[in-house]
Amino acid sequence: MIEQNTQIIFNKKIAPGTFLMGLRSAEIVIQARPGQFVMIRVGPNTDPLLRRPFSICGTRGDDLFLILYKVVGKGTAIMSNAVKGEKLSVVGPLGRGFELPEPGRKSIFVSGGIGVAPLVFLAQAVKSNLLFIAGYRSANEIVPMEQVGLNLTDISIATDDGTAGHPGFVTELLASHLTESAEGHLKIFTCGPLPMLKRVAALTIERDIPCQVSLEATMACGLGACQGCAVRASKDGNKTYYHVCQDGPVFDVHTIDWESL
Ligand SMILES: Cc1cc2nc3c(=O)[nH]c(=O)nc-3n(C[C@H](O)[C@H](O)[C@H](O)COP(=O)(O)OP(=O)(O)OC[C@H]3O[C@@H](n4cnc5c(N)ncnc54)[C@H](O)[C@@H]3O)c2cc1C
Ligand code: FES
Numbered sequence: 001m002i003e004q005n006t007q008i009i010f011n012k013k014i015a016p017g018t019f020l021m022g023l024r025s026a027e028i029v030i031q032a033r034p035g036q037f038v039m040i041r042v043g044p045n046t047d048p049l050l051r052r053p054f055s056i057c058g059t060r061g062d063d064l065f066l067i068l069y070k071v072v073g074k075g076t077a078i079m080s081n082a083v084k085g086e087k088l089s090v091v092g093p094l095g096r097g098f099e100l101p102e103p104g105r106k107s108i109f110v111s112g113g114i115g116v117a118p119l120v121f122l123a124q125a126v127k128s129n130l131l132f133i134a135g136y137r138s139a140n141e142i143v144p145m146e147q148v149g150l151n152l153t154d155i156s157i158a159t160d161d162g163t164a165g166h167p168g169f170v171t172e173l174l175a176s177h178l179t180e181s182a183e184g185h186l187k188i189f190t191c192g193p194l195p196m197l198k199r200v201a202a203l204t205i206e207r208d209i210p211c212q213v214s215l216e217a218t219m220a221c222g223l224g225a226c227q228g229c230a231v232r233a234s235k236d237g238n239k240t241y242y243h244v245c246q247d248g249p250v251f252d253v254h255t256i257d258w259e260s261l
Contacts, residue, residue, distance in 0.1 A: 110192070
């Protein structure tokens with residue numbers, strides 16, 4: 001993990017309210033693993049004071065890493081106005097990432113909204129034998145995969161409002177792929193809003209399908225120091241707390257106490 005002033009190589013809008021930023025750091029690129037994140041100071045001023053967490057969405061070459069982000073508040077609005085050549089202070093890579101699937105197992109990636117970001121990086125590592133199911137609220141939120149460096153042959157889209165792909169929730173699409181014959185050969189990787197994650201957790205736990213979940217939590221430090229990101233978990237049958245920033249953000253689906261979330 002390092003702290004570094006990284007130069008913005010590009011910062012472009014790829015869908016309404018959604019931006020792809022390329023930052024230069026050979027040191028972060030060499031350490032980054034799919035599922036890990038960075039804490040970014042979004043501007044030179046103290047407002048906002050706290051760094052913001054973002055998944056690493058991929059790397060390009062030896063020294064460029066990508067952040068795919070949605071503008072939701074003050075920090076991300078400041079980021080969206082940053083231009084090529086500016087520098088942002090970044091701490092990372094942080095947290096525990098995904099474990100790659102065993103050879104021969106088919107992976108199904110399930111994303112909701114901007115939760116697509118860490119799964120793009122994972123897809124670049126897994127490369128084959130994977131189905132990517134991406135859910136969005138509406139067609140205008142769809143992240144063009146080729147713009148984030150992913151050329152997938154097997155991708156399905158669901159939109160809540162039915163404006164593209166399957167009309168309805170992404171978890172309905174997932175359920176349609178969980179046939180009895182396939183269950184023993186699958187591994188699920190997921191990131192997205194909590195209600196979606198809960199449904200994916202229920203579907204995979206009841207069918208005993210291995211599943212890794214990337215959780216989000218409010219993070220003040222990203223380093224295990226502030227306790228702000230604690231989630232209820234279960235370890236050796238006992239209830240405990242995990243820090244999403246250090247013990248995660250990626251967890252085995254069974255370790256989380258889903259009812260407490
Ligand atoms: C490990 C991790 C990885 C993340 N990766 C990405 C990513 O790749 N791309 C991306 O766009 N976002 C990602 N996020 C969420 C991102 O950190 C927040 O969107 C960002 O901090 C918002 O900052 P802001 O100043 O713009 O908004 P704020 O002004 O802080 O908040 C604006 C609104 O967004 C909500 N919000 C703030 N933080 C979060 C959060 N963590 N989860 C859900 N809602 C939140 C607030 O409740 C509020 O309603 C990630 C979060 C975590 C914990
Ligand atoms: S964000 Fe501070 S302990 Fe996790």
